[in-house]
Amino acid sequence: MKKFILIANLLWLRLIAQGCPACQQQQPKILRGITHGTGPQHQWDMLIVWVAVVVVIFTLFYSIKWMIRPGEQGKDHIKRFILNEE
Numbered sequence: 001m002k003k004f005i006l007i008a009n010l011l012w013l014r015l016i017a018q019g020c021p022a023c024q025q026q027q028p029k030i031l032r033g034i035t036h037g038t039g040p041q042h043q044w045d046m047l048i049v050w051v052a053v054v055v056v057i058f059t060l061f062y063s064i065k066w067m068i069r070p071g072e073q074g075k076d077h078i079k080r081f082i083l084n085e086e
Contacts, residue, residue: 023037023038026038026039027039028040028046067079067082067083068083
């Protein structure tokens with residue numbers, strides 16, 4: 001049941017997240033079909049987007065790394081509570 005709900009939500013999100021045909025023509029090639037609006041108006045806009053992407057990837061990598069191997073060896077560490085929950 002949980003898998004069905006997850007798949008249904010992902011499909012619904014994909015349907016509502018697509019850009020309309022008018023917006024697709026205004027977007028740069030890399031963003032076409034996934035967003036609405038006029039798109040970046042200046043080179044600084046794309047720089048801001050790429051810096052945000054790098055920050056998100058960096059944060060995701062280290063949050064997963066430190067959750068799995070935080071370095072603490074205690075049996076009552078929060079890591080054990082999260083990873084052993086079923």
